[in-house]
Amino acid sequence: MPYPDPCPEVAEQLLQKAGTYLPRDMLDKIFRAYQLGALAHQGQVRNSGEAYITHPLAVAEILADQRMDGEALCAAILHDALEDTALPRSFIADTFGESVAEMVEGVTKLDKIQFNNRQEADAESFRKMMLAMSRDIRVILIKLADRLHNMRTLESKSAESRRRIARETLEIYAPIAQRLGINVVKAELQNLGFKALYPLRYQVIAKQLANQPVLRREAMATIEARLAQRIAVENIPFRLVSRVKGPWSVYSKMRDEHKKFNEVMDVFGFRIVVKKVMQCYHALGAVHTLMKPLDGRFRDFIAIPKANGYQSLHTLLFSPLGSPVEVQIRTEEMDIVAERGIAAHWIYKNRGAASSNAQARAQSWVNGLINSDDFALPSLEFLENVKIDLFPDEVYIFTPKGEILALPKNATPLDFAYAVHTDVGNHTVAARVDRRLVPIRTKLLSGQTVEIITAPSANPSPNWLEFVVTSKARTSIxxxxxxxxxxxxxxxxxxxxxxxxxxxxxxxxxxxxxxxxxxxxxxxxxxxxxxxxxxxxxxxxxxxxxxxxxxxxxxxxxxxxxxxxxxxxxxxxxxxxxxxxxxxxxxxxxxxxxxxxxxxxxxxxxxxxxxxxxxxxxxxxxxxxxxxDRRVEGDFRVELRFETENKPGALAKIAAAVAECNSNIDSVNYKERDVRISVMVFCIEVKDRKHLAEIIRRTRRLNVVYSVERL
Structure with a gap:
């Protein structure tokens, strides 16, 4: 039986893109994968009415745009074959190699296991994908391309399905793309997800961005010309690109910072791309002589890269627009890594370490998830813990030896301790931040140096779970x-x-x-x-x-x-x-x-x-x-009923007396109150009856207290 050829134009387009960087023998292999996929999916159509094979081809084309290797393109073409057709895994392995078969299996959803609900099935499918990623990071690149094409063709789905898929995209897949540094995919996923989930909000913001006043556009063109002229005077080879924030990025800033559209400062910006690292700093000096920078808004991600390998200089400048303009400065290789993240590894496979650094960071993150105790949790709990790790904002902390650790925003010294090693976290008793003792629940800021003080007898406390933010810390505790x-x-x-x-x-x-x-x-x-x-x-x-x-x-x-x-x-x-x-x-x-x-x-x-x-x-x-027992450890709760004079300051005096006795107050409830007398019930922590007696004696002596009794 001859192989069918339902969409030769799409296949030819894919082969032309792949042919710009792959050898002829690999193109033949990709074409065989297309023929096999077309045969396997013969008779199947998408909701839009198109032949089903158009979807796998589109996924492979997205990967070809990122210059992925031939094996990944073959796996992309066959990524739905195991789930939706009778094609056996062994045939894929024999024809295209074991690594292609493993990638296809990793992307395939779970369809034979019975789950309590759709949410649990999706979570378990996500766990399987993460496990496959730990063996081959290309699995997630195929999955992201699959999700991107599904988002581009979402109109054929029902309204309920569109909302569910869009929410999942914004909560899981776009943050994963960001965590892996694939910003070009992340941005499109976010905007498509925003459009599907909040269509009216999307239309309003997109219209605002498109209908900027002519004067503003002219002012941007003037700034661009001045920047180009100023850098050219310095004899720096450069490429200058203007950019506008996407609708989702603008909406997120408006929502998170409670701002109106015209209050979002960095909607417009420029990217300066140069050849060498030192030219980045040279160009920065030139830019700062042209326009004054905003104090405290300069970030050096070249010296301290983000966790996903992103490197660039960011500065915010006062401009003739009356609002600040962001300028990013980076090298050509940094620009490719910034846009394509771990996908850049396959471009620079045989060159330098710029991209393989992003690849190593991504692999380390995935392996950390798989090897943690989180992976043994129920699927939904595992998925929630991974969400916590997908923070877009990070702080960069120094160890006493000068090494740098990237942690999520609002991380504490305890998160830092667990990032160093589980045993360090488990035995933490105190921390020094910039050589000063601080509570272990203190929120850290970028650039701080953290030193952890441990004791062999120290152990985790249940209340640590209330303030740690990293998945590793929470799971270890x-x-x-x-x-x-x-x-x-x-x-x-x-x-x-x-x-x-x-x-x-x-x-x-x-x-x-x-x-x-x-x-x-x-x-x-x-x-x-x-x-x-x-x-x-x-x-x-x-x-x-x-x-x-x-x-x-x-x-x-x-x-x-x-x-x-x-x-x-x-x-x-x-x-x-x-x-x-x-x-x-x-x-x-x-x-x-x-x-x-x-x-x-x-x-x-x-x-x-x-x-x-x-x-x-x-x-x-x-x-x-x-x-x-003779020796008892820990604090124990007890309730005390106070009758006090009803006047301002009575509560404060009792609280101060309790604190002087080294006791914590858990809660205070007003039971009764009239013009003259207030009745309050304090729930406090004590060591034992002797400690309680001391607190009762101390508070009874207060001139605002009429009586104290234990409940």
């Missing part, structure tokens, strides 16, 4: 806390099961290995540690497990005697992962306490004088006798 929680649960569950077995006058050591293994198998526990953790988390009653392990042993003691006979488990406050301190009575060290086993929550600690104790005694099998 969560992983550590989960590991500690599991260890605490196993430890506590072991003690609880031992206490239950003691009432049967035996112990876990006396349970035979076959008997224990039989119980684990029957209840589908892979190992003993999982059972013990389940006991601590309240999902299994220890006395029920004990009786199942020793069916011939039985206790003749009644419920109250059972509670009395059990030896108390001592707690020291470090078991926060499996212990919950109740909010009905707020127990603190020094109080007489008990534990109540609650499914999913583990042991909930109550005071023995808690009003709910009467109900808990009805279920002695859930009662866990516990007591405080």
């Amino acid at each position: 969560r992983h550590f806390l989960k590991r500690i929680e599991h260890e605490d649960a196993v430890n506590l569950g072991h003690r609880m099961l031992d206490r239950a077995l003691e009432l049967l006058e035996t112990s876990l050591d006396n349970v035979s290995a076959p008997q224990l293994q039989q119980f684990l198998n029957e209840n589908r526990y892979p190992r003993l540690e999982v059972l013990l953790a389940d006991i601590a988390l309240g999902n299994r009653m220890p006395d029920q497990v004990a009786r199942a392990l020793q069916p011939n042993q039985s206790s003749l003691l009644g419920p109250d005697a059972l509670i009395a006979r059990q030896e108390e488990i001592l707690i020291n406050g470090s078991e926060r992962g499996v212990l919950t301190f109740s909010t009905c009575c707020y127990p603190i060290p020094g109080d007489d306490i008990m534990g109540y086993l609650t499914a999913g929550k583990g042991v909930v600690v109550h005071r023995l004088d808690c009003p709910n104790i009467i109900d808990y005694r009805k279920h002695p099998e859930r009662w866990v006798p516990i007591a405080w």
